[in-house]
Amino acid sequence: MILQRTRPPLLETPMAVFDKHLFTPNDRFFVRWHWADIPTSIDVAAFRLNIRGHVGRSLSLTLAELLAMPRVEMAAVNQCSGNSRGLFQPRVAGGQWAHGAMGNAKWVGVSLRYLLDLAGVRPGATEVRFAGLDEPLVAGAPDFAKSLAVDHARDGEVMVAFLMNGEQLPLLNGFPLRLIVPGWYSTYWVKMLSEIEVLDKPDIGYWMAKAYRVPDMPGANVAPGAKGYRTVPISRMTPRSWITNIADGARLPAQHKLSVGGIALGGDAGVAKVEISGDGGRSWTEARLGADSGKYSFRRFDGVLSGFPAGRRTLMARCTSNAGIAQSMTPNWNPGGFMRGCVEKTEVVIG
Amino acid sequence: MKEPSSPQISRAMSAVVGLGGAVALTVLLVSAGAHTSLPKPAPPPGAVSAATARAKVVGRGVTLVSESVDLPYDSLFFVGPGSDVMNANCTACHSASMVTNQPALTVEDWKAEVDKMRGVYKASVTDDDAPGILTYLSAMSLMTAALNSPARPASAGSRSSDGTTSTK
Known part of the structure; x- marks a missing residue:
């Protein structure tokens, strides 16, 4: 721990x-x-x-x-x-x-x-x-x-x-x-x-x-320093996903195919799909979902990305929930540091 | 002494050892050997006996057994100039690490935290002590900002491959 x-x-x-x-x-x-x-x-x-x-x-x-x-x-x-x-x-x-x-x-x-x-x-x-x-x-x-x-x-x-x-x-x-x-x-x-x-x-x-109050905005998102907005008690979770088989900052040998896997959470609505990207979000590939243990559980995802020239690469995963909500590409912000939900980056060096 | 604590706590205690270095590094206000330790206090009189700790409740295939843990005693303290007022006021309710793990905050941010501790959480900080606390925290944040430049979230920072190291 x-x-x-x-x-x-x-x-x-x-x-x-x-x-x-x-x-x-x-x-x-x-x-x-x-x-x-x-x-x-x-x-x-x-x-x-x-x-x-x-x-x-x-x-x-x-x-x-x-x-x-x-x-x-x-x-x-x-x-x-x-x-x-x-x-x-x-x-x-x-x-x-x-x-x-x-x-x-x-x-x-x-x-x-x-x-x-x-x-x-x-x-x-x-x-x-x-x-x-x-x-x-x-x-x-x-x-x-x-x-x-x-x-x-x-x-x-x-x-x-x-x-x-x-x-x-x-x-x-x-x-x-x-x-x-x-x-x-x-x-x-x-x-x-x-x-x-x-x-x-x-x-x-x-x-x-x-x-435990958050701005009453989508994603509890406000600009740093903003004042005077309405707040509500924090409540439902939002979709999230994390690449877990490759650590942020990892150095990987040059390879044509890269296996990318992790866990996703649909917030309060289950996981509909998870997409993965090896180019910082320019292109996406749908990952295979693991067993469904219910809409409130983690769900495993695995996929393969191909075509990796040597150099720095940004890997990403993006979850879309069964309510049709996809993770945002930009981080949300609020003064309490609550409800982070954006697509996370896993930076790697290939070769 | 009671039974050995849960694996979580054992891991926590071993992590505390590592944290000592982190606190000293983060605060960086005095030289090596800065953190001090106090002996763990004796268990209070009337601590749960072994007999109570074995009590069970059973129903429809589920057994619940009385449980106890030893929470690690926190032997880390604030160090350096002005630390007396920190140790006298802050560690009564929470670890020094809660403070030293914070990112570089502004004086206004720290004042809001101190006000919250006094006003809402009823920390018994006197008016005489409050300015010294704010001075210490502000100096600490200047140090943190200098150490962390260029900015990189501490919590996403250096960790061993098995993820067992802690904090900055």
Whole structure:
């Protein structure tokens, strides 16, 4: 792992991991915490998931009760809102991630809709707020909590997961329970989930009203220094793709055919196609797509580029989602360093 | 001591060793041997016992087992002139590396960060200490800008082939 910060932990997954594994191994999965007061031990017998607020009856569920409930399973990419922030130009403050603040896993758990129906959402409910066991070290600092609209929370896809790639979650990835919000950025995927609160008014807490907000523009894109634009809470992911079999800056022997492969993400809509280029985007070749593990999963792509004279070459991959959205050729920018989604460059020297 | 920590944490701890050099290089305010270390604090009284750590919950083919980890103690500190005020105020809540890994930011950017730490995250920074923090951060960014010129994102910079090295 690439250590970005020891406390609270920020650990980035090296790109080589994504070349070897479509599903990111649990012990190579990126880690990001906001507050340093993280429980370092969880007693499964004592743990409770509380559901309260604007509901017919409050619940305090044991893990045994959750394991007895109907299960759902889904493959989904968990990507930090600030993934690739370190590549923003001009540079911005925050965790200086390259592309490894993301991971793909098979999640098993209980549908959030099932849990909310068990508690009985009352008429007039607007949002559902989620919080975990981590806490600020300093009194008065805002405890981390995120909210989803009631209809989103009840869409049948959002789930409370207790298995990640067939195993219990590592503690640093949110053991014992993590909220899975398929197609949305990781900020909503609350770790060590312990509180679900149904609200009858908008969540005006810091983490929704002030933090993790993006310009209300396509691609969250504004000019550096721009002021006065409207912002909205970050939400759906956008299509992305990465060449993983060739490292940026690699020197390659002269060759007529070059195999180029990697992973793509359709954002919230699945991967329709991936094209690859060996000439900096002047010409494109459609790559072959690997197995489809669902619209929220990574999808492998592989292709062959031919005709490589010696010299510097710029390799690229471009994903188009099933919603018809293609990655932009130019980088987006915003002061938070959120939602990078452009076509990435892999610079190589041939011969 | 508790059981050995997860592979992630072990890797994190070995990466911390490498980070020591990076911090010293980035800050570059004093000579070699600049970073100091403190002993890891003793576990608090009442830390989870081995018996609790083995508790299990079973249901429909899934077993969840109580889990604990040792988070690495961060032994890296700010160094050089003016570092006392940094170590006294900033590392209470987060690693020095969160600061030293930042790109070259303007004085205005740093002031916004310090204001956020004080105003929103309730860092107990006194009015007397705030100017010293800003001075240190601004000097650090000048150094970072000089080291990184021509600009190249640090996070996309030097890494070993297995991708295990960290930061700048």
